[in-house]
Amino acid sequence: MNAMSAKARERALYLISPIGLLLLWQLLLMAGLGDRRFIPAPTDIAVRFGVLIENGELFEHVGATLWRVFAGFFAGTIPAVAVGLLMAMFKPVRIFVDPLIASLFPIPKIALMPLLLLVFGFGDASKIALVAIAVFFPVVVNTYTGAANIEKIYWDVAKNFGASQTVMFTRIVFFGALPTIFAGLRIALAVSFIVLVASEFVASKVGIGYMIWNSWELLQVDIMFVGIVTIGVLGLITSVLFQEIERKVIPWKAE
Amino acid sequence: MDAQRRGAAVEIAGLRKEYFGAAGKVLALSDISLSVAPGEFLCIVGPSGCGKSTLLRILAGLDTQTGGTISVDAAGWPVQNAMVFQESGLFPWMSVTDNVGFGLMTRGVPSDEAATRIEDALKLVGLTKFRNHYPHQLSGGMRQRCAIARAFVTDPGMLLMDEPFAALDAQNRVILQAELVRIWEQTGKTVIYITHSIEEALLLGDRTVIMTAQPGRIKRVIDVPFPHPRNLITLSASAEFGQMKLDIWKVLEEEVMRARAEEER
Numbered sequence: 415m416n417a418m419s420a421k422a423r424e425r426a427l428y429l430i431s432p433i434g435l436l437l438l439w440q441l442l443l444m445a446g447l448g449d450r451r452f453i454p455a456p457t458d459i460a461v462r463f464g465v466l467i468e469n470g471e472l473f474e475h476v477g478a479t480l481w482r483v484f485a486g487f488f489a490g491t492i493p494a495v496a497v498g499l500l501m502a503m504f505k506p507v508r509i510f511v512d513p514l515i516a517s518l519f520p521i522p523k524i525a526l527m528p529l530l531l532l533v534f535g536f537g538d539a540s541k542i543a544l545v546a547i548a549v550f551f552p553v554v555v556n557t558y559t560g561a562a563n564i565e566k567i568y569w570d571v572a573k574n575f576g577a578s579q580t581v582m583f584t585r586i587v588f589f590g591a592l593p594t595i596f597a598g599l600r601i602a603l604a605v606s607f608i609v610l611v612a613s614e615f616v617a618s619k620v621g622i623g624y625m626i627w628n629s630w631e632l633l634q635v636d637i638m639f640v641g642i643v644t645i646g647v648l649g650l651i652t653s654v655l656f657q658e659i660e661r662k663v664i665p666w667k668a669e
Numbered sequence: 670m671d672a673q674r675r676g677a678a679v680e681i682a683g684l685r686k687e688y689f690g691a692a693g694k695v696l697a698l699s700d701i702s703l704s705v706a707p708g709e710f711l712c713i714v715g716p717s718g719c720g721k722s723t724l725l726r727i728l729a730g731l732d733t734q735t736g737g738t739i740s741v742d743a744a745g746w747p748v749q750n751a752m753v754f755q756e757s758g759l760f761p762w763m764s765v766t767d768n769v770g771f772g773l774m775t776r777g778v779p780s781d782e783a784a785t786r787i788e789d790a791l792k793l794v795g796l797t798k799f800r801n802h803y804p805h806q807l808s809g810g811m812r813q814r815c816a817i818a819r820a821f822v823t824d825p826g827m828l829l830m831d832e833p834f835a836a837l838d839a840q841n842r843v844i845l846q847a848e849l850v851r852i853w854e855q856t857g858k859t860v861i862y863i864t865h866s867i868e869e870a871l872l873l874g875d876r877t878v879i880m881t882a883q884p885g886r887i888k889r890v891i892d893v894p895f896p897h898p899r900n901l902i903t904l905s906a907s908a909e910f911g912q913m914k915l916d917i918w919k920v921l922e923e924e925v926m927r928a929r930a931e932e933e934r
Contacts, residue, residue, distance in 0.1 A: 571758040574729050574751065575772035575823065585774075589762035666761045666803045 432650070454636045459643060462636040476644060478621040479614070482538055483606045483652075486545020491602055494550045495595055498557025499587055503579075508558075515554060523548040524612050531617055541613050541621075548609040549602035553595070560594025561587045593667055596660050603656060607649055622648075676708040676859030677743045677750075677826030679728070684737035686723055696884040697723050701737070703878065703887065705827075708857045712874035714867055714921065716928040720885030721863045722831055725752070728861065729829050746826035748776070753820050753830045757812040759804040765791070765815055766800045772823035790822035793852060810841035814848070821852065827859040835865070846872060847901050854898050867917045871910060872901050879920055882928035889920055 436456045442448065443455040450458065466472040501508040527544060534540035564587060572586050614623025622641050629637035660667075686698040697720040705711050715721045726732040728739060729752045743749050751772060759768045767774075769790055773783040791797045794814040804812055813833055820828055834842045850873060853860055864870050870877040871893055879888045893913075895904055904910055 567754060567756060567758040568760060570726075570731050571752075571754065571760070571771075572775075573731060575819075576748075576775045577771075578775065581775050585763075585771075586760070589760070592762065664762075666805055 428654075432646075452635055454639055458636050459639045462640050463643075466637070466640055472640070472644065475620060475622050475625045475641075476648070478538075478618075479610060479623070480648070482541045482610055482621065483545060485538070486542040486610070487549055487602065487606050489542060490546035490549035490606075491553045491599060494553035494598075494602075495557050495588075498554045498595075499561050499583060499591065501554075501558045502561030502564075502591070503583060503587060511554075515551065519551045519555070523609050527613050527617060536617065540617065541610060544613050545606045545610050548605050552601045552605060553598040556598025556601070557591055557595050560591030560598075563594075564590035592664055596664065600653075600656060603652055604649065607645060611645060676857055677741050677746060678707045679703075679705040679827060679859065679861070680738075680740045680742075681705075681728075682738050682740075684724070684727070684739065685735050686720065686727065686732075687735045698727075698734075699884040699886050701885070701887060703890075705859055705861065707742075708859055709876065710853055710860045710862065710874045711876050711878065712862045712864060712870035713878045713880060714864060714870045714917075715880030715885065716882045716921070716925045717865065718928060719880040719882050719924070721880055724885070725829050725831050725861065725863050728827075741826065743826035746824060748772070748823045748825045750827045750829055751820035751823050751825035753813075753816050753828065753833045755832045755835055757804070757816040759812055759815055759819075761804050763803075764800065765796055765802050765804075765807070768804070768815055769818045769822055771819060776823070786822050786824075790818040793821060794818045794848065808841075809837055810845060813837065813845060817845075817849065817852070821856070821858075825858065827861060830860065830862045832863055832865065834869075843901065849873065850897075850899055850901065867914055867921065868905065871895075871913055871917070872899070872905060877917065879917065879924075882924045882931060888924065891917060 440456045443450060443453065454462075463472070497507075497511060501511055523544060526547060527540070530540040530543050534543055568586055568590060569582075572582055577586065610621075611623035611626070614621040615627040618624045622644055626638050626641035629635070629641065681701055681703040684698055684701040685696075687694055687696050689695070701724060713721050713724070723732060727734050729750055731752075741749055760771070763771070766787055770783050770787045773786060778786070788797075791800060794817055796811065796814055796818060799807060799811065804815070807815065816833070834845050837845065846869065862870075862873060867877075874893055877891045877893060879891065880886065881888045895910070
């Protein structure tokens, strides 16, 4: 019982810093520091939020953005985990893949957007592809690092107990790397929002990124802020969900 | 357990191991020849760096010798050997049940048969109540019990143990030593047990092999005359035991000093 309430308290503490920031912002504007036409107060944004929710416009954008994030996230991370594990298990794979990662990882992925538009067109596919490419790299590097650093004794035990390559792969290397893989997935989640919103600025007619860019062009500053806040909220929700999933998937990770 | 099956007989002849270290070629094991009888409990004692762990790793198939032969007559056992490591080596991502069942899963034992065998093994080491725990939820002693169950459940011809109780506190070590002897008396496996403790070797084994410092050679093989079943506590308090411990220490002392001089050179 005590442990539960400690956990609940920890979760409540989690919300204090964002709420405190909003409060400070509101008070500063109410004190007359700043022009509310260009920097709307949290309450102004909240009102606009209400309107956009009521007319359903916000959901349309959120829906489009979330779909692209999740489709791209899975399309990129699943192969990344597989490639990372194979790199750790088989040296030829590592020798083959290493230079590709070293040269492609540093390219800002948003620079690929024109190319992807050319290949996949103006629809969802180009944005999903961009997210998939962007998340691939941090996850493949983390997976490889995690799998390559599995303690030697686990290999010895598995070998001594007659484990086949398949068992090594699915029961030892994968699970041994899982905590590090999750660290990579966490980075990937943030990266996917970053590149997607940027791509929606220029190459979309729907989505939070489009909403922000479009309202900037029309000087509807409050809508712009609604978009920015929405991304923050989505980031927070997905990250909390992610933590819960991690807790379920890695029960052995010492708390 | 099937009483008709006997432990494996092991024949080691002229075993030699070299490896290349930073200082060039190192001779780790030289001319090791040893016969282990079926169902024997053999202890190997030696100073650190005498290659005793290397010998065990070669027997376990985790390392290969440079020369010499090992033949194991597994006497009908499908699994030739199972090793218990110094640090338990339990997989942290598997429950106690899955850890114990690992060697059965890898060998494709049907799940209902595996379940009964796991149950028996857990009972043998007293971990039935902890079957769903993860290793990090167990004490050090329980982890080693689990590792022992994981080895026994595969019904191996021989059990290879590399200082399995070295990391435990004194009380737990005594308890687990007694349990191991009991289990061995029940099952009749061949056990090859590495330790740096003379006392442990005399308490547990039928014979004690003393190895020299680098390169590892067999210095002496000593028969341990104490009959089974043994009560380890009374045995360790007896006069014969103390005398024997002293005799062996004298043999080993030279080697320890030699190893130290080697290190300081």
